[in-house]
Amino acid sequence: MQVAVASKPVTRPTVYRILFAISFVHLLNDAMQSVIPAIFPILEKSMNLSFVELGWIYFTLNMTSSVMQPVVGWYTDKRSSPYMLPLGMTLSLVGMLGLAFANNLAYVILCVVFIGLGSAAFHPEGSRVSYMAAGNRRGLAQSIYQVGGNTGQSLAPIMTALIFVPLGQFGVIWFTAVAGLAVIVLLFVSSWYSQRLVYFPRKTKNVKERKIDPARKKQVTTAIVLLVLIVFGRSWFATGISNYYQFYLIEHYGLSIEGAQYYIFAFLLAGVAGTFFGGPLADRFGRRNLILFSMLGSAPLALLLPHVDLIWVYPIFLVMGFILLSSFSVSVVYAQELMPGNIGMVSGLIVGLGFGLGAIGSVFLGKMADDLGLYFTMVFCSLLPLLGFVTLFLPSDQKLKQWQAEGQN
Template identity: 40%
Template sequence: METQSATNGKQATLKTGFYPKALYTYSGTHFLNDLVTTGMIPALVVMYKEAFSLTYTESTLIVLVSYLTSSISQPLFGMISDRKPRVWFFALGLFLSVAGLALTGIAPNLFWLLFFIGISGLGSGIFHPEASRGTHFAAGNKKGLAQSIFQVGGNAGQAFGPLMIPLFLVYTGIEGLIWLLPIAFLSLFLTVPLLKWMKTSVQNYQVKKKELPGENHIWGSILLIVVILLRSWCQVGVVIFLPFYLSHLTLQQSEILNFIFVGAGALGTFFGGVLADKIGMKRLMVSSMMIATPFALLFPHVEGWLMVIVLLLFGFSVLSSFSVSVIYMQMLLPKNLALASGLSIGFGIGAGGIGSVLLGGVSDLIGVSTVFTILSVLPLIGAILAIFLPNEKKLVF
């Protein structure tokens, strides 16, 4: 379906309703962005630690800088975009996230390594609010399906990120990361053609926003952020510390296990969105993290194929509320869609990476095994808090 919209005195064609071409572009770019940021950076900590002779605490500073720059910047750029459309953030953000990581391949010391990691995190922070809001416009009336497709792209990127280590970087070393730089430039061919449609969509939404009946639910948004943070802390902690915990395995083997965990989470993200349409978002969030708890508790005590099965079920359940939490936040903040995206994808998820620094200190003092004990209770706490979220049926969206 197409409509004509007047923009700066010119007639612009705007596709409305479900727009698959745009939706799959957002999903594909989300794959690439999260492949290099939340996928590869945590998995590269082991290699960075060896290359720069870092302690556990110094190693987790890498993740801290990545997630801190992303988590702080996403809500900020979301608020900026809500006030005045800057759809070119979509293209610029993806370029910086890939280019920043590529430049770590030639970093001479820890300072420059952290600087380039910060550039990559900042790019991710710029990218997400615009991409998620664009997904909202491309969804039509299929919000749950669209957001699941978008988030599956990102989660798939997180899953394949660790696989880049055994398939490529083990043979090239961290110097091989510089070969990501051409991909950063190629990403512009994906993002730039969509900017005109995005600009028209946002301008139309800006006009209609004042007529929306829903009001922002501040306390509900804060509680949802805490739930997302706990889920993220658990997810990021597993990805970072799994290679250290399974030190008896090769780096390739441990990264394949990371792929299983995050890959199962990508499947959970999609099916969680479908299931939420039937049982409700709040019920899905509570039950998924409750179900994840026994698998988290069981994982440190199993070996072999049983460990693989438990890890798969753990990842599937704990991340099945991923896409749902984004839609939930948009329902709680209907007046600020970009801010809602920045908070749910950026601040809530990115701030979870900050907890990895605390876990790094715990590892240095007590041991890596204690970290997994801490991680195992986080989904349970999140499930209990999610019980007190506002009922989505009472929210106007």
Template identity: 40%
Template structure:
């Protein structure tokens, strides 16, 4: 069985990192700068992130279904370039309305890029589907972790006009994708010739349960990344330290994504997903209760386990719905993250009523419910023999 094509995979992963630095990574962190520049309310500031999430994430299943019918390789370089172009223009627009337009443009580029890029990882995987998705997804997770660090590195010193430099990020990502287009088109032709051999029985109910687990995982991740800095402020820990702890949480998740994806080529997707969610529970419970260095260790282990199934769920979904690679990747990567952002709004409502400590002290219930829902998903090993 053919092994993964590493050069193409790392090109896809690198472009994925650059794309996600410019969307899920930096856009939420830019809210204070946008708010000050355009004299916005908190609701208007939140709308910026909502627009970015809706166009880039929630719409991904639609884009994926569109490209499943006719794959469009040119979306790879175009998508990531539009992501950078929209973000760069946001430093120069004259009004809040135009800001929403260019943020939507950036989100559109990201939404177009992800399903087609995930298909590329699928085509480059050979017999190592989990490893291939791990390499691809770790780029995105690294981008989300690195995005907030872009502010202290240069944006805070240059102001919003400094966002013009992200046009180079978009161009670099587009160049990486342009280089692999000949290979991508060739692999698409090979896939069309063998499509009948790889089709299997669809399991839509199993996919529904899988999407629910991904939503709960996303709510857990975004809940921690969004509310942990406020929790530390509540305990008189400076915001700068809280942001570093959040980075450690997300960086540990990137490591978990990579190792979990590699493990999924050897063990059952169902039980790896169950183990990832179930082992998250004690560390989610202990993180707000344990202070000092031990608390940081708990947070790092928490991040590792909660995202160790990130790549696995993409491959798992592709086996539950064969032949719909773009749609599945849109559901697992895009809709899961986007709806997770909507879930963060619900957690914010709870925090307003009961306080941030209440949210973090009870967030362990989300991965616990996720682990129970995993039991209703068909075992991936049985899918191959069905």
């Protein structure tokens, strides 16, 4: 009986139409989230907001999304909810509609809560759909799914330049159509999802509980803490660039709001490429090595960034964005291998933590920019990739394989 059940997933084909559909919706979902930082320059002028107030808006979006993700994941682990996906996207639609008409900070924050809840409902279930449609190609499935989201995030500066500069805040109304399209696609995905549940029953409590060696448990805990520190440095640096460097370009180099967006887009687009190629590079050169290179390889460029002439910003962003974000998905896989019995929880922790730390960083950096100026803030951000030195204290890939082999005996 057990052999027959276990063999089914092995022979199941990869369902590409579902993978591309969920990746497309991931793009739409993250593009809608990206509307929030994209309209920062517009809100700053129209509502006379300070940098710290802009930080609170971003904090609300990311904290709502990151805190609720594990809650949604915990609920759907226990109870199958295929139609959670279109329901969550409907919340985002409501948030977008409200944001187009918001006329004060409190109203903006309320709308952002709806968008954050919609994203929180999408991400855990989107990952589950990717897993279910993967067949034997889970690495490829994760790449297809993740690149959709990162592409959506990279569109924020282009949306500012092409939509919000000419149309203002009311341009957000166009994204209700984006949310509506996402709902339609998700109804199709959810129908497929509900039919496949028979192959993916919810797991009951494990009867066999392995005794964990206290020394090993301490090593794993230390490694997770170090990994969190690396995620912290990467998240705060990326937040500083995507949210506040546009204001530095305007103030320090005299660019227009529209002109500044293309530089941010270059950084984010390079990050999309880095995320896609990071997995294969880690397979070839090792996960820990890739994480180390992504942080320390980008550190010299980050340190140069606040001091260079404008002509150097594009090439620095293209190289630095690729290197820094090449470890985005690799850090999740590394964490999964650290704690192989807690795949879902660890994935939610690292991804959700990235959002949560970015949210806290947005408020902190906004306060710093208000009190100490944008130049000081950018110099502070440029030091963050140096936290990559702690990667040297993480267990090697070989050590993780050894631990897994010992755990199976």
